[in-house]
Amino acid sequence: MSTPRTSDPIDRSIVVAAPRFEQLTEPLGIGVAAPRVSWKTRIEPGDADAAPFTQTGYQLETTRAGVVTLGEVIDSAEQVLVPWQFPALSSRESASVRVRVRNGGGLWTDWSEAASVEAGLLDPADWVAVPVGPAWAEDLEAERRPPLVRREFSLPDDIAAARLYVTAHGLAEVEINGIRIGRDALAPDWTVYGQRLTYRSYDVTEALTAGDNAIGAWLGDGWYRGRIGFHGGYPNLYGSDISLIAQLEVTHHDGRRTVVATDSDWSAGFGPILASNLYFGEHYDAREERAGWSEPGFDDAGFTPVAIAKRDPATIVAPQGPPVRCTETLRPVSVSTSPSGATVLDFGQNLVGRLRIRVAGERGATVTLRHAEVMQDGEIYTRPLRGALATDRYTLAGADTEIWEPRFTFHGFRYAEITGWPGEFDPSMVEALVYHSDMERTGWLETSDPLINRLHENVVWGMRGNFVGLPTDCPQRDERLGWTGDIQVFAPTASFLYDCSGLLSSWLRDVEAEQLDDGTVPWYVPVIPGGAEWTPIRPGAVWGDVAVLTPWVLFERFADRGVIATQYGSAKRWVDLIDKLAGEDHLWNEGFQLGDWLDPAAPPHDPADATTDRYLVATAYFAESAKRLAETAAELGLADDAAHYFGLATAVRAAFVGEYVLPSGALTSDAQTAYSLAIVFDLLPSAEQRSFAGARLAELVREAGNRIATGFAGTPVISEALTLTGHVATAYDLLFEDKCPSWLYTVKQGGTTIWERWDSLMPDGTVNPGGMTSFNHYALGAVADWMHTTIGGIRSTEPGFRRISVRPLPDARIHSASAAHESPYGRIEVSWQVDGDSFSARVVVPVGVTADIELLGQVTETVTHGVHEYRIAAPAAAVAALV
Structure with a gap:
């Protein structure tokens, strides 16, 4: 290895972009002391005819506290998530990093632009902040009024830099000297709070001033102590307190540090939010506003000393993915008056977020905003929301113009009903704000067919609405849970459309945190009580397989070997559990299974009653997870494990054939899902069997009039199964069918997101009578992965699309x-x-x-x-x- 000289010849036809650290686009407060580094290279515009470039080496350079350090030249073509070459970062330490690369002829590029990375609080001992909040009267079932907490402090005039590290038991928005800090919403994200509570880091240097300062925070219940779950939900799942944990660190020019942390010197009081709940909505009374509450010199009459709660600082962790933010604003496309006399706005798109209003009227007037995904008989239709009231209220202070949006709630809606608007209603005074995790968009598809384009857009919007801090099943009713099966089948599509690597890697840590000692993966993560129907945590195929299959997808799509290494123990425990349950015959044919959930033939009251044998589905998934675990072990250099699990996968495959494949070549479940799984999971050992299965699958599709007959297990693989066996035209027939059930049926019925049921809206225009009928579920949108590879023609064959x-x-x-x-x-x-x-x-x-x-x-x-x-x-x- 050698260090290039400044006189070395330069290849200026190739430009190296500023590097990136881990999977973060904003690496302020990173939680890794030795962050991995990635970069992209491109041909300089005008040099399209430049000689082919192949990276054969690279060199990193860091600048830390003004000291420049050159790393060794690494003879490697790797440029994604390469190891950190320098001494580990300490807490709060920052570094700027540049990179240059060498081509096959020995020429070096110019240095890239520098990118900065800064460590957060890496050691639990760095935290001196404690959770502070109001001293509630102990009524654990009460919907308590969200509080404000605040503190004043003084600083000398030599402020060099300042960082704010903040999280909460509940949700928090911080202000310093009257200035909102950051654009993040609904923070911190929902995690298994007892084991992992994420904090965010902010550069607040410009918000501070010499002399008197003040810091304060709005607090909300959020997922921490608000009601969450089915049938009205359960409060206080993680604690009964609502508390801020914040640590403001001000660095002075001489190196001294002033720390203002949440402690007993803070005070708590009430602000204008009277009630706030993720399901029910928010009530804000502007007459209760406390002007200047987050500024110095505020008259804090009514504020009282805070109560201090408990938090082990070892459980406070830096985020791996982006925060939730407003990413788009939509205006109403039409306004109507309902039969009941209410004003109804149609935003033309089923979205997730909330409304922002500009209103003027008499003091004490209240505007009520109700939200719904669909209309029935001219009114917004709220039955599918079940116990989620999705109602926001704003009581006016009587000012000339008042602007408001809720803080600590969100809704899934296309339509908004407005009542109590003072004076003549002006639709330009209302807009819908779209909120989701602020992931980088990475995938696009457009065709000459507008219906296919709309279907693809529906998939995109479904993903946006269900990636609010974690991957959920639906964003509107009294549920919104991190169902493991939904993201397991959708992860390939998700990882093409958006850079969801950090978000899903973080959520997988919660999957392992909730995994039982015997290897059982819960149906949804984080776990909550859900009534007798869902409370038991028990093994289930498709859903539990997320522990194996989703880390593998992240490795395939993002070349992140770290995620499969981190999750390997979790994945192994899952497969070992199924191996034990299946026993010597290697058939998982006992116990509770959801199977091919929401097969369109299943009755509304029993979505698990599918055409395909649920144990065929379970055994097929057992084989697939064993195979992928073997490949994971091989990738990690675990030769003994790889040999064991390859052997297990082979045995399960043979068991599948022996149990479910008839002498004629047909499957015991003569159904679309059964053949699709057998083909895509490579469970049929002979070419004749595969050919028969493909032909029978195509025949079943034709017999059904090209209508889909699959649920959550079969839908992600049926188009690929047809394609693999030479029936591409039949796969397109499925795609273009527009009678119920089909993908284009939902489009022609006006759907702008993917539905939970193929017939969430019935052909007669009425809503499906089932107790669970969502109009924003992404699972059945997993077909978009086939659209990307088959219509678009892009398929990754080496990790990271190398x-x-x-x-x-x-x-x-x-x-x-x-x-x-x-x-x-x-x-x-x-x-x-x-x-x-x-x-x-x-x-x-x-x-x-x-x-x-x-x-x-x-x-x-x-x-x-x-x-x-x-x-x-x-x-x-x-x-x-x-x-």
Whole structure:
């Protein structure tokens, strides 16, 4: 290894982007002392004809406290999550990092721009803050009024820098000297609070001043002590207090540090929020506002000393993913008056968030906002919300114009009913704010067919609405839980559309935290009581397999070996448990199973009563998880484990064939889901069996009139199963079908997100009578992964899209399509169109990626970075036959 000299020749045709640390786009307060580093390289504009570039080495440089340190030259082509080369960061320490890379000819690029990373509080001993909140009267069932907490302090005039580290028992928004800190909402995220409570770090230097200062926080119940769960929910799941934990650290020019932390010197009082609940909504009385409450010199009459709660600082952890933020604002597309006389706004999109109003009127007037996903008979229809009231109220102070949005609640809605509006209603005074985890968008697909495009948009919106701090099943009713099966089937789609690596890696830590000692994975994480129907935590296929399959997806899509290493123990405990339950015959054919949940043939009152044998589903998943665990072990260098679990997977596969495959080649469950799982999970050992299964699956689809007949287990794999066995046209028939049940049925019925049930809205326009009927569930949108790989033609074949297959399989009903994915190495683009007698395609491959391009059965061409264009003589009518 050597250090390049400043006189070394430079390859200026390649530009290296500023590096990134771990999976964070905002690495202030990072919780890793030795953060992994990633970077992207690109061809300089104007140098499209530059010689092919292959990285053969790299070098990092850090600047810490003004001292520049060059790392060793590493002879490697790796550029994603490479190890930190320098002494570990200490708490609060910052560093700027640059990188340059060497090509195969020995030339170096210029240094990248520097990126900064700063450690948070890495040692529990760094925390001196304690939880502080109001001294409640002990009525544990009461819906208590959300408080304010505050403190004043003084600083000298030599402020060099200041950081605020903050979390809460409940939810918190902090202000310093009247200035809101950050744009984060609903913070901290919902985690297994007893073991993992996330904090955020903020640079608050500009908010402070020499002399008198004040800090304060709005507090809300949130998930910590608010009612959460089915049938009205349960309060105080994690504690009965509502408390702020905050540590403001001010660094002076001489290196001294002043710490203002939550302690007994704080006081608590009430503000204008009278009630706030995630399900029920928020009531804000502007007459109760306390002007200047977070500024120095405030008259704190009515504020009393805080109560101090308990928190083990070892459980306070830095976040791995982005915070929840407002990412978009929508205006009403129409306004109507309901038969009951209420004003109803239609925002044209089922979304997750809340309303912001601008209103003027008499003091004491109250505006009431109710939310719903659908309308029935001209009124908003709230039955699907069950116990979630989804109602916000604002009582006016009587000022000229008052602007308000709730703080500590969110709703899933397309329609909003407004009553009590003073004077003539003006729809421009109301807007919907879209809230979700502020992940980077990384995937796109557009075709010549507007209905297919709308379906894809529905998948995107469904993901946005259900990634609010963690992956949930639905965002609107009295549930909103982190169901493990939903994200297990949707993770491949999610990881193409957004960089959800940090969020899901964090949530998987909670999965392991809630996993029982015997390996059982709960149905939803975090766990809450849910009534007799759901309270038992017991093993279940599809859902529990999240412990194995989702870490593997994150490794495949983001090249994050760390997540499979971290989750390996959890994954192994799950497979070992199923091995024990299955016994010597390797068949998981006993016990409770949800099976192919929400098969459209299942009755509304029994969504688990599917066409496919639930134990066939369980055994198929047992085989798949054993195989993926073996691959995980091999990737981690655990040879003995790899051999054991490969052997187990083979044994389960043989057991599956012996139990569920008839001599004719048919399956004992002659159903779409059964054949789809057997094909995609590679459970049929002979080519003849696979061919029969594919042909029978295609036949079943045709017999059903191209209507879908799968639930949560079968839907993610049916299109891929048809494609793998040469029935692409039938997969497209499924996609283009618009009668119930089908994907386009939901689009033609006006759906703007993915529904929980194929017929959440019945053909006659009425809402499904089932007790669980959501209009925003992403699981059945898992078909988008097939759309990305088959219509868009982008498939990762090596972790992180380091190598890709570009193989779009067009259909005569789509004349053109384009797909893009911002991979860890850069942006991949594929576009194609059929025009008369020719098929043309354009493929953009980023630096560091190798692409195997196969178009319409032509010989595969292997290419590296650059723009690659093709034109093939192929009449439009013959396209389907060619593929």
